[in-house]
Amino acid sequence: MFRTALRNVLAHKGRLLMTALAVMLGTAFVAGTMVFSDTLGQAMKNSYSKSYSDVSVLVSDRDAGAGASPRQKSERSTARLDEATVKQIAALPGAEQARGVVSGFTAVADRKGNLIGESWSAKGGNYVPDGSGKDSRYPMADGRGPQKAGEIALDKETARKGGYQVGDTVRIASNGPAVDARLTGVFTTDDPEVSSGSTLTLLDTASAQKFLLTPGQYSSISVKAKPGTSESALLSEVEAKLPSGDRFRTETGRQLTDEQTKMIAEGTGSMKTMLLVFAAISLFVGIFIIANTFTMLIAQRTKELALLRAVGASRRQVTDSVLVEALLIGATASVAGLVAGVGIGAGMQALIRALTPSMPTGPLVIAPVTIVVAVVVGILVTVLSAVLPAIRASRIAPVAAMSSGDQPATQKSLLIRNIIGSLIAAGGLALIAVGASTGNSDGRMPVALGAGLALIGIFILLPLLSRPVIALVGPLLAKLAGTPGKLARQNAVRNPRRTAATAAALTIGLTLVSALTVLGASIGGAVDRAVTSAMKADFNVTMANGRDMSPELVSQITKAPGVAAASPRLQSYLRIDDSFTSVDGFDADSFDQLVRPTMTGGSASVLKQGQVLVDSAIAKKSNLSAGSTVKVSYPDDRTGTLTVGGVFEKSEMISGVIMANAEVAKHDPNPSVNDILVKGTDGASSTVKQSIKDATGNNPVIDVKTKQDMRDEFSKMITFALNMMYGLLAMSVLVAILGVINTLAMSVFERKREIGMLRAIGLDRGGIKRMVRLESVVISLFGAAIGVLLGCFMAWAVNGTLESSIAGLTTVIPYGKMLVFLALAGLVGLVAAIWPARRASRLDILASIKTD
Structure with a gap:
């Protein structure tokens, strides 16, 4: 055998x-x-x-720099890493060397004022020369290291991208205003982040501290152990010198390497x-x-x-x-x-x-x-x-x-198959409906399980569905292609199992593609509506690196020519009913010109009276309405009572609580400045946009976006994600095409005698080709249509589980794209039939008729 x-x-x-x-x-x-x-x-x-490789112990300050996470007043510590700390650690018995490190975000502009590299990978640090005036970590390829304020050194690749040479003036920026500095040196380094594309700007230690932290402060201290001293022993010595608490984090070089590897x-x-x-x-x-x-x-x-x-x-x-x-x-x-x-x-x-x-x-x-x-x-x-x-x-x-x-399959076997498929599909659809009705993440597991069962059930039922669905296009095929069209329809439904198995491959691909497309359109539509409805301002000014903006930038933008109204958005938090709630602070006088919340009760003008606005989700959870009072805890640990002046519909663009900036500042002296909303005297004109950029000193980190810019940016993200998914699904679609080719080719071999008889009674080679091609198109469109319907249904169910996370989310079906998918499926059927149709048309009539 x-x-x-x-x-x-x-x-x-x-x-x-x-x-x-x-x-x-x-x-x-x-x-x-x-x-x-x-x-x-x-x-x-x-x-x-x-x-x-040269670090035995690293001491890091969690609260150093603009990227530090905010802490409550009771958790804050006045201790910091400074030169005295460096000297204390360097004097430890097991320490050979201690180096104070300053690090933080530092953007570099090219000669056109554009940011070099990506904002998330732009770094700055301090140059620490030894007795010879050189820093062994950053050997200079040209020039020298920075020695005083106004001087910087760049890594070799960044200097090349910017077209800079030693002696040139370079514009750099952190989270504050941009400044000009003279390039004194170009260095090389084995820092993997730099070799992977990050930009690195070095300043002298005092300038780096002032520019990135505060004068005299280090973000970390790197310690090297003496020969014979283990990292763990040195770690114990270092920890003994640090204040108690969790502000300072200590790790050995081995721990850091293991974390990185992980x-x-x-x-x-x-x-x-x-x-x-x-x-x-x-x-x-x-x-x-x-x-x-x-x-x-x-x-x-x-x-x-x-x-x-x-x-x-x-x-x-x-x-x-x-x-x-x-x-x-x-x-x-x-x-x-x-x-x-x-x-x-x-x-x-x-x-x-x-x-x-x-x-x-x-x-x-x-x-x-x-x-x-x-x-x-x-x-x-x-x-x-x-x-x-x-x-x-x-x-x-x-x-x-x-x-x-x-x-042929017996009627009994098909009946049993249809009963089993119906039960599985019904169970899956029921689970999907239950999960989608929850409106939150609790429904994701039922939807996922139901989707799997529904797909299996539909696949089992495809033979049953093939006959009535394909029968719908029978008259059209007969009208367009005559006898070859009638034969194509009959061939497609002759063996329902075979048709279903061939179409199922395309169904899988189209289900996933359609679901992703509908999800993308739905989420994009929700964000677009949020931007359009909630943002009345002409411009939204942010930092490209996502960090907080400095008060100096706020002042510069507010005074820029062409700015009619501006307000920084302060971000803080309140504790309501023992749960933390994010707060957005706006300037009360310009709020009505910049933000347009959809009010369901009360008025937005109450911000000028020190009252607050809450969204519908918080109002429902805490049983609040216009005129209600609520007890809160502030970031400074004080408690108080706030009056709710209005309730607005939940929006993705605004936090759950809105307060006047003056009220936020009373209880949070260092709130985060997330962005600045600006209203232009001439609307969203390019003149006002450039005026805002000029006011910030053409800072390469500042992003000035109109509402349309925000829509386009999000649309690009959605499009990129969808294109990546489409590319990954292309392999499965290709395999599905091979399945159509395979089925048709084998079907032609199986129907040699039939094709020979058709040729003998007068059907020409063109008619045979049309018959095979139309059969392929019908099967492909059948599988694609089922896939598109399933995909839209699955996307609707997933949207149901996202309603609590994305305000205003509704299912948007891009009918144009769905029709394109169906048209492409038909084209796939035509392409897949080229070889089988040609082979069928070239069969010898007599040899085919006598095939046994």
Whole structure:
């Protein structure tokens, strides 16, 4: 039987080609993902291994810098890391050297005033020369290190990008106004963050402290142990010198390296998981192709298998022979997929390197687990997909050797299938409805479980759905294509199981694509409405790095020519009913010109009277309304009573409580300044926009956005995310196309006699081609239509679980895009039918008629 299975594989290698290709693509995706992730992770580990090579213990100040998290007054400490602390630690018995480190966000502008690099990776630090006047951590490639205020040094790559040379004037900025400095040196460094694309600006220590922290303050202290002193022993000595409390964090070099390694592993692991999910989708689509292929092969070999049974082969032997065929195909395709996956991994690495030249790279990592997983997964998917066809093959009676042709499914088996599918689909839809009705995250698990069950149920019911759905387009096909159209419709519904298995592959892809598209449109619409309805200002001014704005910037923007009204948005918090609630503070006099909350009770003008506005969610939770009073705790630990002057609809653009800035400042002397809202005398004109930029000294970190800019920026994010998802789903769609080609090609072989008879009674080659093409288009559109409907329904259910998180979220169906998806599915059907249609039209009439 093994020899028989091997001969069958070799005899039908052409018909099994698409199946093997589907398995190969799926395993290649898996192997490529694992190779790329392992290679990138290893390269990053090797690069970042130098980060703490000269650090035995690092002391960090959690409250240092603009990025420090705010603490309540009772938790604040006046202690800080300064020069005295550095000297104390340096004098410890186990310390060889202690270095005070200043670090913080520092942006560098190019000659056009634009930010060099990304805002999140722009760093600044202090240059610490030794007795020779040099800092060993930053060897100079040109010039010297900064020695006084107004001087800076840049890393070599940043200087190159900006076109700067020693002696040039460079504009830099932190969270305050931009300043000009003279470039005194260009340095090199093995800092992995810099080599990965971050910009690094060095100042002398005093200037760095003033620019990034406060005079005399360090953000951390790096300590190196003496030979023979362990890191843990030095850590104990250092901790003994620090004040009690959690403001200062101490870690050994080993702990820092382990944390970094863990972060890299988690980051690459998350990426690997996401990619493997899409690889699994491709393999899942392949299951339908494999099962369909073996089902058709067995139908075509009914007489052959019956003869085997007649000459003594047992049912078990017939089953095993089919599974051995699947095993051989799976093993061959998996090995080929593994090889292709290594190529994909190398290609992905080259692509990332081309897009991000600073990304760490290294030799390809092909771990043993990658080889095992790729081969085992490919074989398992292939063999398991062939189990049901193999069982059907074993049930062929020996008497069937006297006949030929497909053995149709009995009405009983179809009835049982439809009952099971209906029950599963109904259960899944019920779970989805329950989850969507919750309106919050509690419904996500029922929706996810229900979606899985509904998909399985729909797949089981596809044969039942195929007949009525395809029948709807029958008259249209007959009208447009005449006899070939009628034949195409009849062929599409002749074997519902086959049609369903072929269409299911496209259904999966279109379900996911449609759901993502509807979710993107729905969330984008909610954000657009929030910006349009809540923001009355012409401009929103923020820091590109997302940090707080300095009071100096607020003053500069408010005084800019063309600014009619402006207000900083102060962010603080209150404790209401023992829970923290975020607060937005606005200037009470200009509030009505800048913000337009949708009021459901009271008036926004009460801010001038010291009253507050609360959103509908807080009002409902705490049973508040206009005129109510509520007891609160302030950030300075004092308590008080506030009067609610109005209630507004919850908005994503505004916090749950709105207060006047003057009231916020009474209880929080250092509130965060998130952004500044500006109303222009001439509206959102480019003149006013430039005036605001000029007022900040053309600060490269300042973003001045109109409402349309904010919409466009969010739209770009949504579009980028969708395009990435579409790209990852492209592999599964490609596998689905292979399934259509495979089914049509095998169907043509199966219907040789029928095609020969059609040719004999007058249907020309063009008619045969149209028949096969239309059959392919009908099957593709059937699968796509079911997928689009399912996707829209799934997106509606997911939106139901997001209503509490995204105010004003409603399901938006972009009908234009849905029609495009259907049109593309039809095009896929046409493309997939090119080869099978051509093959069918070229069949010899007499040879086809006498086919047995």
